[in-house]
Each structure stands twice: as C-alpha cells, then as structure tokens.
Amino acid sequence: MPESGAPVKMSPLVAGALKVLEKFTSPLSPDDYFALINPLWSTRETLGRIDRVHRETDDSTTVYITPGFRWGGHRPGQYLRVGFDIDGKRHWRAYSLSSDQDRPDHKLTLTVKRKDDGVVSPWVNDPRNLGSLVVLGAVEGEFVLPEPPPGKILFVTAGSGITPVMAMLQALDRTDALPDVVHVHSSRTGDDSIFGAEIDALHERPNGYRLVRRITSTEGRAEPAHLDELCPDWRERQTYACGPGALLDALTDHFRAEGLEDRLHVESFEHFVMGSGTGEGGEVTLSATGTQVTCDGTTPILVAAEAAGAELPFGCRMGICHTCTGLLEHGTVRDLRTGETTQAGKEIRTCVNSPDGPVTLKL
DSSP states (O other): OOOOOOOOOOOHHHHHHHHHHHHHHTTSOHHHHHHHHOTTOOSSSOEEEEEEEEEEETTEEEEEEEEOTTOOOOOTTOEEEEEEEETTEEEEEEEEBOSOTTOTTOOEEEEEEOOTTOSHHHHHHOGGGTTOEEEEEEEEOSOOOOSSOOSEEEEEEEGGGHHHHHHHHHHHHHTTOOOEEEEEEEESSSTTOTTHHHHHHHHHSSSSEEEEEEEHHHHOOOOGGGHHHHOTTGGGSEEEEESOHHHHHHHHHHHHHTTOGGGEEEEOSSOOOOOSOOOOBEEEEETTTTEEEEEOTTSOHHHHHHHTTOOOOOSSSSSSSOTTEEEEEESEEEETTTOOEEETTSEEETTTEEEBSSEEEEO
C-alpha cells in the first residue's frame, strides 16, 4: 500500500460529527474548508509545516517543524517518517527526531545530512521552501531510555549518530533528571561536530554529564578497546550507541565477548543488517518496462535491479519508508530480515525482499 501520513487521533464523537459535516460540504470535504483557516488542520493525515532551517555544520542542518492537529508525540530516540512533496512527487524519508517531547515551542526537529546528489536534503536547505507543508508518518523505534532512566549511562556516538542521543540528553536535562552520564562522541574535526556547541555547554555546567570528545582526523577512531581508558566503569553502565555500522559491529562484538550484550542498545540508519532469511533466487520481471533481472536469494531485488541498470524508486533502503514498494503480480518473495514469505497480490518492499523463484513486479 502506498505510504501515507499517520492518521489523526480523534474521539468517536468527533469522527461522527465529521461524517455528518461531510453531507453539508459535499462535493468538498471539511478539510477543504479547514485548510482556509489553518493548513495544518487536516483530519485525514497528520501534517507539519517547516518553519525554520538552522545550519549545524557545512553539510548538516536542523529542520524545525510545527506539527499539525492532534500530534501524538514521541519518545526521545525514536525516528519519524516524513513525506516531502517535491516537483509533484512525494518523497518519503526516515529521520531520527533530534528534539525531546517537551520543547517549549512544541516544534519537532530533524537533523538532516546534506547530499548534493540527493532530492530531499537540497530541497530542505532551500530557503524558498520555508513554510511548506510536509506529511508526518508514524513515529517508530525502540532506541529509547526506559522509565525511570538508568542511574549510570554511557552514550557512544559518531558523526550524525548523535541525533537521537541529543533528543535523550535534552529530555533528561529539561526535567532535571540527568543521571551519571558519560558521552563518548567522535567527529572528523571539531568544526563538523553536529550539536558540538550544545554538548560542550552541557559538559561545562555542574551536572552528571561528562563529555569525552574524539577528533578522528588527529586522534583516530575511538575503538571499543579504548573504553577501559575513556570510561573505566563502562561495564556497570547501560550503553546506547548510534553511528556507522563498523562502530556498532565492533561494540557488539566487544560487549558479547564480555558477556554484556544486554547492556548494549544500538541504532543506525547507515547500518542495516539482514537476518538469516534467504530466498531461492530467480528471474525478476518489471512489468512496467518488461525488464528482466536475475537476483540471487541473498540480494535485495532493489540492489539487483540497480546493478542491472534499472532505475527503481527508493528511500531509506531499510524497509522503513515504503518508497520502494511495488505490487507483486506473480510469484513469491522472501523478507531478508525475517525469512517470511509474501505471495502475489500484495505490495512488497524491494529493498528488503529477494525472489523465491520467478516473480513479476508492477514497477
């Protein structure tokens, strides 16, 4: 099914009143009239408005969004699917929320890494698009702190991996609940450190937060073996890590070797590990063009199609944003994350499925 915004939560009484109102507004809908008063008053799907864009570094910006009618909120550390209407086409992307849930201005913030060859990030950075409406999808993700938070926390972040952790730090600081926190953060240089000024200021204040900076261009990468030096009591802490896949792999191996897997919690949009599911492989036919692609049982259909020169829609490449969906007209595919199969007649995501025999996709 095509991606859509999160449904607007409303009571049965309000929903019933809207149905009655539709009889008087037909052929228009109540939303058509609400939009004349406030464009964010949609009752169909949750909308947001881009009100500000702040440059964090040379290649990253924070986007400030005012959420629309009955926004359901989020937990710090979660991510949000956002639909951007650009040149007549809706592009879905998944971003970690870099704001906590209790900002005084009630805005949401997304911190976006600019890609010059991308579609969404250059558009977001164009000041002419301030005031544009975006569609807010479901809030998802389990990379969150428990309630109450642990008494001793270790954050390990690198580059843009600081984004969800920044939301956690804001929430802890705003509620004066900042416990004993050690934060090991790596960036290539001091100038390209996202939220560098904010975490420096937090470190300088009298509280439980201690920042350990690592400038990789001069000091090299912070490796798990360095934890004994950087945070001697790391074994006693609940650790939350976000960053490049190589870092998370190394941390996972290190904690497993110590028998402490239950103390490590990881999140990364750059590092997506398939599960043990594999398909039989087979010929993939793209019915819109008649293109045929051979795909083995361990390769996502999207990757195989791109290698063969086909151009298919994609977004997150992780099975989150639904941009790459297409109707499976014939055959069976297998989800590489879970091993589950999907039969013909349903929408599938090409970035996380491989063919289980010959298949035909409406793409």
